[in-house]
Amino acid sequence: MTTTENKQAVPAPRAGQQAGTPLLQVRDLHVEFHTRDGVVKAVNGVNYSVSAGETLAVLGESGSGKSVTAQAIMGILDMPPAKIPRGEIRFRGEDMLTMSADARRRLRGAKIAMIFQDALSSLNPVLTVGYQLGEMFRVHQGLSKKAALAKAVDLMDRVKIPAARSRAGDYPHQFSGGMRQRIMIAMALALEPDLIIADEPTTALDVTVQAQVMDLLAELQAEYHMGLILITHDLGVVADVADKIAVMYAGRIVETAPVHELYRNPAHPYTRGLLDSIPRLDHKGQELYAIKGLPPNLLNVPQGCAFHPRCPKAQDLCRTDTPALHTLGEGRRSACHFWKETVNG
């Protein structure tokens, strides 16, 4: 990319240095689903930001709102039943929620791309992978079918799929799970986006393949200097690749921290519970810790702190007052009334 034509397409490294405007900023995002049983409040005021080259891991149980937030960023929620009553999603400073539908579509895939969990169901079963990869170039760059296919083969090479040329004509079901996820990654990378959202990219894979896919993703991220939002419930995956972590519970962020600080010294009882639930070799033979109770029903989120029914430290205040997200230090926040006591053990 030349430096003369860079009004919009700022080279990624420089964007990362502009500390003032992160690549993506989510502010006070609310998402609700209007169902027959009532309004499900899936996301209740989420704030986070990602800069170029940075990896944000979003951690949480099923139903914590981590995937819904990602889908809201991508603009692929089914509306209705979903609704975004409040909030901003700013990409390079521009609010995507107020953009025209067409402008938003042009960003999808080209500037912000997404990798889904289950590659088999996420790829179209009746189209060849070459076609599905090539489609990115045909639609966004207007390439011919033939040129697009050649680019698709290059992409498959790039994500290390053996014999890419001959395999471009195969269908998704003819690939192994790991290879299919590589194709998903290739599709997300096709137009060298600024931001990639990976929604549990390794959950459906074998452990050995998980590591390969994560390594590939980290390598490509570094190469293109992209922002990465990694959605996961796997604490092991997070520790290796993330720069910072946002822990979500019942549609809220309960703690954000740089990755190592969070592991060393969690500032929210929920995070502490998650970390204590990891099986450890030095605790062999002891009963595995589990957070008691179940995640809340989002139709009826508990009053006060949503975590209080499961929290070992809960007090009267927790049952009545929703805690604010207290700032603990540089990049560290906790939504616990008693964060001081929690941090100190």
Next chain:
Amino acid sequence: MGRYVIRRLLQMVPVFIGTTFLIFVMVYALGDPVAAMFGDRTPDPATAAQIRESLHLDDPLWSQYLQYMAGIFRGDFGTAFNGTPVAELMGSAFPNTIKLTLVAFAIEVVVGVGLGIVAGMRRGRLADTGVLVFTLLVISIPTFVTGYLLQYFIGVKLAWAAPAVSSDVAFGELLLPGIVLAGVSLAYVARLTRTSIAENIRSDYVRTATAKGLPRRRVVGVHLLRNSLIPVITFLGTDIGALMGGAIVTERIFNIQGVGYQLYQGILRQNAPTVVGFVTILVVVFLAANLIVDLLYAVLDPRIRYA
């Protein structure tokens, strides 16, 4: 694939023999063709015997069947009792029915799939409810009722179309009978398409297609339809045979001298060679349509492989 086709063709042989034998037995053994020829009059016993002799009606049934089949493979479908070769009747009847089938099929595909897509994409909304009520009505009302009603109101009262089809059987004249013939199938196609679309629109690969930044047109036209229409095409394929054989009522109402008309006349007059001949051809059409559908299925869905 080649082996699969050969196996399927071989499987057709017993089906073909079974169905044709059944229809042969029903027509020849369960009625008296000679008595039928004379209608209300009692035939002269000597003449009757002579006719029975010349038509091999006194031979055992299996022998008659074999002779008949041998004839078919030489292109000889026998002679109707009025002296016209059945093959000649077919030559005049099939083109008319094929024309009618084509018109009905086109209407079925365009309107049925169109309504199904609209309803499936707006599931639970007004358009969807409208399509469901409309198709339910169409399915519930028998063809002879819709046929006569449309003929009376559109053909006679409003005079938008000719109430009966002339002997030229022009495509324009076939529009009204085509709608009547297509009606029930069209309703099924619409419902099948609706269900399939509504199911696939929530699928992960449609979400991926949207996330790729493809225009809505392409998400629906390429990704959603390619998958959703697979079951619909299967139904449409088998329905071609049903349309051709099922045109009896429609052809009667609109006076089209096609297969249905000939079959109706044949049954009415117990004209055995006509009935058996036409049904045999229809059996072949059904079998061929089924084979083509199964092969098409493998082309449309790469996950299906025949060995």
